[in-house]
Amino acid sequence: MDILRFITAGSVDDGKSTLIGRLLFDTKQIYLDQLEAIESSGRVNEDGEMDLSLLTDGLKAEREQGITIDVAYKYFTTPKRKFIIADAPGHIQYTRNMVTGASNSNLSIILVDARNGVQEQTRRHSIISSLLGIPHLVICINKMDLVGFDESVYNQIVEDYKQFSKKLTSKDITFIPVSALKGDNIVDRSTAMPWYDGPSLLEHLEQVPVSQDFNLEDSRFPVQYVIRPHTHEHHDYRGYAGKVISGIYRKGDKVVVLPSGQTSTIKSVELGGKELEEAFAPQSVVLQLEDDVDISRGDVIVKQEEELDVTKEFEALVCWMNAKALKPGAKLLLRHNSTETRAVIREIQYKVDVNTLDRIEDVDQVQLNDICRVQVRTATPLLVDPYLKNRSNGGFILIDETSFTTVGAGMVAIVSHESELNYMI
């Protein structure tokens, strides 16, 4: 069985939490005691329908205000797949929580209220999903019950969205008319919308391909920890513990350790003290090398034929997540996989208009929830890839040097001299 990780996004009150509640309810993954808890909270509407959003809105403040503030993670399984859901908040002030949920997702469900159509938050969340390299988007036109299940309303919204989405990098976009509250086209196909002949949302989620979402081409093994038992039995043992974030590693592979450039050969690939034939993304393993090389946390083991450069300079897109504005010259900590280094934002090249995807040039600062393109310089050299080429080696976070909170999510666009990839913005 494989895993599909997805997020629900879209504007405030468009029905994200209700949709997840409905998915869980109709696949019978809600326990009786959880239902009783909702019933006893008294949140049932005049039609006797339970407020299913309470299944994910678990915080006191959320239940009081009837909104989602932070991401909730929910789990369900069908005979076909295990699903990990991140229910994101719609409010703009909680965008960073939406980004948190989106960063690990392979599919993004964007909800649109059929009465309101495409909104600024619909666009913002679509752009963020696309920037984060989420390969599959599903646009659920929700609350179809409130527009009389009218096909023309649906068609108009699909048209509007397509107009906007031409500029997105995510190319696999699916549209489904639903009613999260009533359950139309969520698990079972709707009888109220005979004009729609596509799959229900769950049918779609069960068949979206996920296997090719891991990069098996570029070998990247950041060392997290060095295992040195110092026992009689394992006197000279030195194992490099880490996760294959992309690529495949086998015994006998010739490797280079970056940034030092030392070379060696893989002596063994192990997991839990047992030898493996090979290790591939996203496995966590231990590599032993033939030679005594000096390796510590933060170094990256790559295969020799790939001959890569490490760099201190690159351009990146950044979602800024701090109330304090980002200005050129800002000094921050930058964490990329298992490396942490100091970094300076040398230049803010432009800001992205989240409605039109246009560039806004000549900006001297970037506010909370803005998306911008910057030039970064780091204190130590890093082995980074353009994010869209290798999602697991192109992302980094920015950390405030005094509060230590995470203030930015960065995605590498261009590495030093490398030519620009197919970036839309």
Place this chain on the structure above:
Amino acid sequence: MTKRYLDYLDQLEAEAIHIMREVAGQFQKPALLFSGGKDSITLVRLAEKAFRPGKFPFPLVHIDTGHNFPEAIKYRDELAEKLGEKLVVRHVEDTIKKQNLSEPVGRYASRNGLQTYTLLETIEEFGFDCCIGGARRDEEKARAKERIFSVRDEFGQWDPKRQRPELWNIYNGRIAQGENVRAFPISNWTELDVWNYIKRENITLPNIYFTHERECLVRDGKLMATSDFIYREPEDEVVTRKVRFRTVGDMTCTAAVESVAYDIDSVIAEILDSKISERGATRIDDKLTETAMEDRKKGGYF
């Protein structure tokens, strides 16, 4: 195109190992909170996968309420012995004496809440900067909201409104003086995933996880194991039933479920069939208010 396939349990395992190694790499003085329950037993297996043939870069720490199942305590000591890893045990009893706390009384009396005090004392005693815990997001609605690296202030408090963004699998373990982190490697596992993993890995569990005859009090429709610690009224009904435990915690707040499941397969079949959630079936403490878990976490609980 090259193709590889990693089963969901292997994916969850890889993620958990990665998180444990980030803890080892980022912190000076981590600890693994070990309760003797199946989730922390799973954590221990994951730690073996992450660090063998080396030693764990952290001790196992148990906060003992003094009201634990003797089977769980015996299992704990034997496991630490077999692994050759360091075990630190600190007792709620001692905290009660030292801090002059009052022992909870009445029908729902439990030392479960007092564990927080002992945990904070222990963190201070050893200077732990990160505690690894076996909490899962599927357990409870407040847990469903918590980050994998959860920053706590010096009182151990969780502030759900000030959680750090957490991107990809890059975990920010930077903290200020006095703060510490709780790290949850099996956040994305469900109860069933844990059981399937235990099965796959052939892990032996304390026998109270399987069916046995036990004398129980019937309290609010739940079966509570009789013991010297549980509050008892003369009119309380006492029955003997075939039961097992779905979670193993403090005896005063962990209920048994009626069951004839005698091995891992029959437990898995039972969970698949169950209409009640793990905590709903077994925890007395969550039921008291709608947001009991959130309130406890804000107060420094695991």
